[in-house]
Amino acid sequence: MSNLERRLAAYLTPLLGAARGVEVSGLERIHGGASRETSRFVLRYEQDGRRFERRLILRRDPPGSLIETDRRVEFAAYRAFHGSAVPVPEALWLEEDPAPLDFPFFIMEELTGLESSIPALLSPPYLQHRAKIGLRKWTILGEIAKADPERLGLMKLLAAPAPSECWQRELAHWEGVLDEDELEPQPVTRAVIRWLRRHPPPPAQKLSVVHADYRTGNFLFDAEGEIRAILDWEMAHLGDPLEDLAWGLGAVWQWSRDGLAGSLLPKAEAIRTWEQASGLCAELGALLWWELLSCVKGQGIWVSGGREFQDGVNHDPVLCMSSWMMGNSQDRAALALLGQLP
Amino acid sequence: MKPEAAHALERLMQALLTEIAPAVQPAYLRASVSIQAMLLLTIREEFERAAARRVEENRALRALFADAAQTVTEGALRDRLASAAASNDASLLVSELEAGNRALRALLIDLHAHVESLVSAEARRIEAAIWRELSASTERRKLSLGPF
Numbered sequence: 001m002s003n004l005e006r007r008l009a010a011y012l013t014p015l016l017g018a019a020r021g022v023e024v025s026g027l028e029r030i031h032g033g034a035s036r037e038t039s040r041f042v043l044r045y046e047q048d049g050r051r052f053e054r055r056l057i058l059r060r061d062p063p064g065s066l067i068e069t070d071r072r073v074e075f076a077a078y079r080a081f082h083g084s085a086v087p088v089p090e091a092l093w094l095e096e097d098p099a100p101l102d103f104p105f106f107i108m109e110e111l112t113g114l115e116s117s118i119p120a121l122l123s124p125p126y127l128q129h130r131a132k133i134g135l136r137k138w139t140i141l142g143e144i145a146k147a148d149p150e151r152l153g154l155m156k157l158l159a160a161p162a163p164s165e166c167w168q169r170e171l172a173h174w175e176g177v178l179d180e181d182e183l184e185p186q187p188v189t190r191a192v193i194r195w196l197r198r199h200p201p202p203p204a205q206k207l208s209v210v211h212a213d214y215r216t217g218n219f220l221f222d223a224e225g226e227i228r229a230i231l232d233w234e235m236a237h238l239g240d241p242l243e244d245l246a247w248g249l250g251a252v253w254q255w256s257r258d259g260l261a262g263s264l265l266p267k268a269e270a271i272r273t274w275e276q277a278s279g280l281c282a283e284l285g286a287l288l289w290w291e292l293l294s295c296v297k298g299q300g301i302w303v304s305g306g307r308e309f310q311d312g313v314n315h316d317p318v319l320c321m322s323s324w325m326m327g328n329s330q331d332r333a334a335l336a337l338l339g340q341l342p
Numbered sequence: 343m344k345p346e347a348a349h350a351l352e353r354l355m356q357a358l359l360t361e362i363a364p365a366v367q368p369a370y371l372r373a374s375v376s377i378q379a380m381l382l383l384t385i386r387e388e389f390e391r392a393a394a395r396r397v398e399e400n401r402a403l404r405a406l407f408a409d410a411a412q413t414v415t416e417g418a419l420r421d422r423l424a425s426a427a428a429s430n431d432a433s434l435l436v437s438e439l440e441a442g443n444r445a446l447r448a449l450l451i452d453l454h455a456h457v458e459s460l461v462s463a464e465a466r467r468i469e470a471a472i473w474r475e476l477s478a479s480t481e482r483r484k485l486s487l488g489p490f
Contacts, residue, residue, distance in 0.1 A: 029370040185447040188476050191454055251490040317377045324384055328483040329490040335480060336490075340473045 002027060004101065005041070008058070011100040012043065012107075015093060019045040019052075027058070036061060036071070036234065037103075040110050055112060057089070060105040070234070072096065073157065075106045077209070077233035080152040085143040087229050111229050114220035118255045121216065121263060129225025130256075134264030135273055136227045137219065141248065142277020144230075145208045145241035154209060158238045164203040166240040170293055171196055177300035181307040188331040189299045192292050195338065201289035204240035205280050211236055214244045215253045216262040245274050245282055246290035251333040252298060252326060288337060295334035302327040351386035355379045384485055395482040396439035400431055403446040406468075406475055410453055413464045419456055422449060450475070 001009065005024040013022045027041040036059040043054045061071060071094065078091035094106040120126055121133070149155050161169050175193055178186060212235035220229040249261045249270060256263035261270045271282045306323025308314040335341040345353075358379035366372040408427035414420045426449055431442055454472050457465045 028368045031370050031373040184444050185451055187447055187451045187454065188480070190451045191476070194455060194458060253489070255489050257489070317374060317381050321377055321381050321384070324388075325485050325488045328480055328485065329488040331476075332480045332484075332490050335473075335477055338473075341477055341480075 001025065007101055008041065011095070012093075016045055016047070019047045021046045036074075055110040056092070057108050057110045058101075058105055059108070060101060061103040071104050071106055073236055074232075074234040076154060076157050077211075077236040078108060080154050080209075081144075081147075081230075084147070086140055086147070087227065088233075089229050089231075111220055114222055114228050116217060116220050116231070118217055118263065121221070122256055125223045126221065126225070129221075129223075130260070130264050132225035133221050133227060134260075134262065134270060136225070137216070137248070137262065137264060138245075138270045138273040139277040140219075140227060140230060141211075141214055141244055142274045142280075144211055144214070144244065145206075145274070145278040145280055147209055149207065149209050149238055152209065154238070158209075158236070160207060160238050162203075163205075163207055163240070166204045166207075166243070167196075167201050167289065167293070170239065170243065171296065174293070174297045174300040177304055178296070181300075181304040183303070183306055183310060186299060186303070186331075188334055189296055192296055192334050192338070196289065196292055196296070199289060201240075201242075201286045202283070204242070206241065207238050208241035208244075209236060210239040210241065210243050212244065212247070214248045215250070216248075216255075216264060217253075240290065241278065241280060242282060242287055242290040243293065245271070246287055247294045247297070249291060250294050250298065251336060252329045291337055292334060295330055295337070298330040298333075299327060302330060348386050348390055351382050351389065355382040355386070358382065380487060384487060387485055391482075392436045393434050393439060396436065396443050397431060397434070399479060399482060400439065400443055400446055402475055402478065403443075403450060404429065406471055407446075407449065407453070409471065410457070410468045413460075413462075413468055414453070414456060415460075416456060419452060423453065 001024060005027045008027070009022050009024040012024070013019070016022060022043070022045045025042050025044070027039055029037060029039045031038075039058045039060070041056055041058060043052075043056055045052050059071070059074070075091050075094040078088050081088045082090050089108045089111055091106060091108040095101070096104045098104055115121070115126060121130065126133075149158070149160075171193065178189060211230065211233060213232050214230070218230070218232045219227050220231065221227050249267055253262050254260065259266075261267040264270070265273070271287070274280075275282055302323050305319040306327070309316070309319040309323065332341060356379075358375055363372050363375040363379065366375050404427045407423040411420050411423040411427060414423060426446060429442075431439055433439070450472065454469070457469045457472070
């Protein structure tokens with residue numbers, strides 16, 4: 001066992017009660033999720049004369065990341081939706097004390113034999129299932145929007161803004177991120193922010209759980225086109241369900257370059273699917289507001305990742321790449337929504 | 343003859359992607375090497391146009407400010423516009439062109455916010471010119487790997 005594997009085994013031993021011979025092996029960092037260091041490992045132990053083996057995921061806070069988030073929120077979101085119509089891995093242990101592994105972390109089950117990457121989605125055998133994956137994607141998002149945060153037990157943990165204040169909270173937050181982290185002036189995003197303030201949206205139809213990064217690339221799918229798990233809940237909060245719908249429709253996620261929302265479905269079909277599943281209405285004026293807010297939020301994420309890289313807090317090249325490549329695409333998406341891109 | 347920088351960057355990118363990345367373990371580091379290869383491709387693209395796009399944009403912004411200075415009524419902003427319009431790029435070093443560009447783009451934000459508050463047809467004309475420039479600015483920065 002490596003040193004980290006030994007420390008992980010030592011941490012898990014008392015949590016497993018009567019288990020003996022606790023071993024951790026195969027600890028290997030995997031790509032994906034720029035806001036946490038994600039690793040897979042195998043846990044083996046003996047209990048009641050039987051050997052057990054579990055494949056698990058360790059999500060550990062890095063010193064800097066694309067998104068500054070709360071691990072307790074992510075852990076609670078996984079727990080809240082486990083076993084519901086929203087497929088998620090089982091979250092097992094949360095540790096906020098940095099002593100055991102140097103940084104706070106949580107552990108959840110690993111779902112194996114599945115894909116999440118865009119290149120895989122756009123290649124056989126997954127390519128032929130894009131429409132099916134798209135229908136599932138927006139149906140599951142409708143289920144998230146429909147869910148009652150009170151019954152999920154999330155009202156205790158997450159701030160609950162008034163329906164009329166959801167938009168102000170999000171806009172103020174992401175404008176603050178830009179104010180703090182931008183490395184150069186952002187004239188397109190600043191113009192969008194002024195537009196958003198001049199054209200406030202209607203109050204949220206209901207207060208929903210907002211995943212906040214619900215996009216292609218953040219769920220696991222199989223070779224039959226079924227979505228098996230929604231991942232990366234680190235920005236989850238309570239808010240307007242249109243925020244999630246708008247984010248996933250963003251032009252910056254159209255990697256297939258064929259105009260399909262999330263590289264999966266025509267935009268109108270995605271919206272219709274979400275409306276049917278959620279029982280909510282995606283009024284186009286309100287949706288446009290949230291699509292433009294998504295451009296501000298996206299720019300906030302790219303800018304803060306670029307700042308982390310520039311300041312040397314995190315040397316992951318994906319932060320630099322995102323800042324360069326996605327920042328300009330995000331501006332172009334905003335201009336297109338405002339009818340200002342030829 | 344010596345290899346050009348763009349060619350060298352492209353060759354480095356190919357080597358990382360096709361020769362080095364497949365031999366790297368674990369998978370996380372392999373993916374990281376692939377991203378660094380894409381980063382080199384982006385640097386190659388940016389290297390070629392770095393000075394040209396900044397010179398072009400700074401020139402376009404100064405012309406826009408010279409035009410807008412006739413319309414803007416607020417004294418301090420008008421003076422800043424006139425001063426920026428009369429300035430020029432003293433050096434073709436990318437770092438200096440970039441510093442000038444940032445100052446001009448910061449002024450563009452102030453101008454844009456100001457003309458949005460004006461009601462005249464002339465203000466709308468300037469506003470339309472600003473949007474055209476913002477659109478052009480994203481064309482200048484467009485990267486072949488970008489999704490949109």
